[in-house]
Amino acid sequence: xxxxxxxxxxxxxxxxxxxxxxxxxxxxxxxxxxxxxxxxxxxxxxxxxxxxxxxxxxxxxxxxxxxxxxxxxxxxxxxxxxxxxxxxxxxxxxxxxxxxxxxxxxxxxxxxxxxxxxxxxxxxxxxxxxxxxxxxxxxxxxxxxxxxxxxxxxxxxxxxxxxxxxxxxxxx
Amino acid sequence: xxxxxxxxxxxxxxxxxxxxxxxxxxxxxxxxxxxxxxxxxxxxxxxxxxxxxxxxxxxxxxxxxxxxxxxxxxxxxxxxxxxxxxxxxxxxxxxxxxxxxxxxxxxxxxxxxxxxxxxxxxxxxxxxxxxxxxxxxxxxxxxxxxxxxxxxxxxxxxxxxxxxxxxxxxxxxxxxxxxxxxxxxxxxxxxxxxxxxxxxxxxxxxxxxxxxxxxxxxxxxxxxxxxxxxxxxxxxxxxxxxxxxxxxxxxxxxxxxxxxxxxxxxxxxxxxxxxxxxxxxxxxxxxxxxxxxxxxxxxxxxxxxxxxxxxxxxxxxxxxxxxxxxxx
Numbered sequence: 001x002x003x004x005x006x007x008x009x010x011x012x013x014x015x016x017x018x019x020x021x022x023x024x025x026x027x028x029x030x031x032x033x034x035x036x037x038x039x040x041x042x043x044x045x046x047x048x049x050x051x052x053x054x055x056x057x058x059x060x061x062x063x064x065x066x067x068x069x070x071x072x073x074x075x076x077x078x079x080x081x082x083x084x085x086x087x088x089x090x091x092x093x094x095x096x097x098x099x100x101x102x103x104x105x106x107x108x109x110x111x112x113x114x115x116x117x118x119x120x121x122x123x124x125x126x127x128x129x130x131x132x133x134x135x136x137x138x139x140x141x142x143x144x145x146x147x148x149x150x151x152x153x154x155x156x157x158x159x160x161x162x163x164x165x166x167x168x169x170x171x172x
Numbered sequence: 173x174x175x176x177x178x179x180x181x182x183x184x185x186x187x188x189x190x191x192x193x194x195x196x197x198x199x200x201x202x203x204x205x206x207x208x209x210x211x212x213x214x215x216x217x218x219x220x221x222x223x224x225x226x227x228x229x230x231x232x233x234x235x236x237x238x239x240x241x242x243x244x245x246x247x248x249x250x251x252x253x254x255x256x257x258x259x260x261x262x263x264x265x266x267x268x269x270x271x272x273x274x275x276x277x278x279x280x281x282x283x284x285x286x287x288x289x290x291x292x293x294x295x296x297x298x299x300x301x302x303x304x305x306x307x308x309x310x311x312x313x314x315x316x317x318x319x320x321x322x323x324x325x326x327x328x329x330x331x332x333x334x335x336x337x338x339x340x341x342x343x344x345x346x347x348x349x350x351x352x353x354x355x356x357x358x359x360x361x362x363x364x365x366x367x368x369x370x371x372x373x374x375x376x377x378x379x380x381x382x383x384x385x386x387x388x389x390x391x392x393x394x395x396x397x398x399x400x401x402x403x404x405x406x407x408x409x410x411x412x413x414x415x416x417x418x419x420x421x422x423x424x425x426x427x428x429x430x431x432x433x434x435x436x437x438x439x440x441x442x443x444x445x446x447x448x449x450x451x452x453x454x455x456x457x458x459x460x461x462x463x464x465x466x467x468x469x470x471x472x473x474x475x476x477x478x479x480x481x482x483x484x485x486x487x488x489x490x491x492x493x494x495x496x497x498x499x500x
Contacts, residue, residue: 052262055380079261082181085253087261120261123298127264 007172011164018160025149027103032142034068035112039138043131046124053087053120054079071098091116111137179279179309184253187212190244193227199311206251206305212244218478248303255302258283271296279384280310280377310377312385316342316479317349323484323492324350324440324468325360330414331467332433335442336451341472342479343442344374344418348385350440351375351416355388366391367412367437369402375418400424407435416440426456433465447471448485464488 038060045056054076061072071094078090095109095116104112115134119127176198180188187206196216203215211222213232221229225242258277259266269275274284284306290297324333333350337343357363370376370393376383378395387393392410394402399417406412415432417425420441432439445451448469452461460466464487473482484493 046264050265052260052265054260054262082257083185085184085249085256087256120256120259120263122264123267124264 003172007168010167010171011161014164014167015157015160018156018158018163021156021160022149022153024103025145025152028105028108029142029145029149030065031068031102031104032108032138032145034064035108035138036135036142038064038068038072039131039135043128043135046127046131050124067098067102071095074098086117087120088113088117091119108138108141111141179281182254182257182277182307184250184257187244187246187250187254190223190225190227194223194229195227196229201309203309204307206246206254206307208246208248208251208303210246212246251302251305254305255285258305267298270299273299274372276373276377278377278379280374282308282310282372282374284308310374310385311345312348313342313345313479314349314352314386317346317353320346320350320470320481320484320493321353321358321360324470326467328361330354330361330364330438330440332439332465333441333468333470334451334466335440335470335472336445336448337442337472338446339444340478343472346470346472346479347416347418347440347442348375348387351391351414352386352388354414354440355390363388363390364413364438365411366414366416367403367406367410368393368416369397369399369406370395371397371399371402371418375416398424400428403428403432407432407437412437414438414440418442419444421454421456423456426460429460429465439466446473448489468492 041060041063042056045051045059046053051059057072057076057079061069061076064072074094074097075090078084078094079087084090084093092113095113099109099112111134115130118130121127121130176196179198180191183191183204190212191204194214196214200217201214202218205213205215207213214221214223214229216229220232222232222243223229225244228241230241230243255263258275263270266275270285273286274282276282284304285299285302286304286306287302288300290300324331335343335347335350351366351368354361354364355366366388368375368387368391370378373395375385376387376393376395377385378393381393381395383391383393383395392406392412394405397405399420400422403415403417406415415437416439418441420426420429420443429439429441443451443454443457445454448461448471451457467487469483469485469487471482471485473480481493483491485491
């Protein structure tokens with residue numbers, strides 16, 4: 001009985017591990033889509049209303065979900081405190097604090113880091129170009145992530161189930 | 173002082189520390205100047221001072237020799253850092269203002285900038301390599317219009333008033349208090365709806381559309397709006413009884429003023445000048461003076477002190493108030 005229970009638990013945990021990987025991939029897609037929305041909104045705030053960055057971040061934070069919402073709010077707070085000479089430094093620090101442990105890959109964080117370093121530089125036209133370029137990057141990443149998810153979702157679930165079965169056979 | 177701390181946040185960290193250490197009377201602080209490779213300087217109560225690393229104030233009177241003092245010299249990094257804080261890391265948002273050579277920040281303070289100008293098709297496009305900053309502090313002086321109010325209100329009605337003043341003599345400060353008193357009501361008139369067109373955010377010092385200065389409970393503000401369009405928008409939508417504008421001068425302003433007067437609104441305006449005769453020399457304003465459009469002229473000259481009223485005249489030039497009293 002105990003062996004059966006153990007086997008069941010092993011199967012379930014391995015299957016769950018597979019599902020967890022799929023969930024992480026899905027989370028990453030969700031965050032990338034939020035980043036895309038954030039970029040579009042930021043572009044509109046700057047292009048249409050000539051909004052300052054801290055105000056724009058505060059406004060957009062209310063329209064996006066976690067963890068991006070917290071990230072933007074913290075960036076806004078740091079900007080308003082006025083303790084860093086460079087927006088890029090503020091972005092970098094908050095990325096480490098709010099987005100590092102999330103489903104985003106290092107490449108996603110690197111693109112966001114570059115965006116932070118270029119925002120506020122020169123004129124409105126430059127802001128739009130910077131945001132358009134970032135939008136392109138994040139859209140590509142999103143498309144890639146969705147494709148990867150479609151291809152690998154079943155595989156990870158099956159792998160999880162398979163690994164569980166293998167372990168059960170091996171152990172019991 | 174909380175408001176001083178909030179204001180000093182616009183400076184780079186080294187300069188901020190020096191200003192916080194210095195024995196400054198924020199209410200009397202007029203200007204802070206930053207020039208690359210030059211001493212950090214302030215103007216307080218009409219006097220100029222250099223600042224040391226320890227925040228000590230050294231009076232500038234031309235003959236000073238302060239070799240032993242550790243005077244703080246501004247470097248490029250500090251100035252750039254200050255610009256980042258002033259513009260909220262969003263210098264792009266101040267493109268139009270930079271073209272005019274200054275930007276107005278939260279609190280209504282004006283930051284003059286100078287450096288290398290970028291031209292495009294013969295017009296100023298922007299300023300690159302900002303190397304000089306002049307931060308002029310705006311101070312609301314509540315009650316500074318107390319002495320002029322009896323002269324600009326007649327039978328409970330506000331007279332069309334023109335405040336004439338050279339630069340830096342307190343005309344905007346006076347206008348602000350006149351607006352506040354008319355809006356709230358006082359011993360001379362009931363509270364009235366006042367519409368203000370604040371083209372350079374100096375009157376209200378608005379931040380995100382909300383005036384940081386007290387303009388009264390019945391005041392509607394159009395911030396960063398050209399005066400001509402602003403006056404038309406106000407009279408169409410906000411039903412003002414009084415319209416207030418700062419620094420009238422061009423053709424569009426004059427046309428809009430005519431519409432304001434035709435609508436039955438009272439007008440309070442300011443203009444650069446030293447006397448009514450000086451205003452008469454300006455072609456655009458000459459007609460208004462000759463047609464007695466304005467019922468009252470308040471002339472400031474700032475000789476004794478900022479806000480000194482040289483005289484108040486009616487529309488025909490009769491002097492109503494002539495003592496050199498200080499109102500601000």
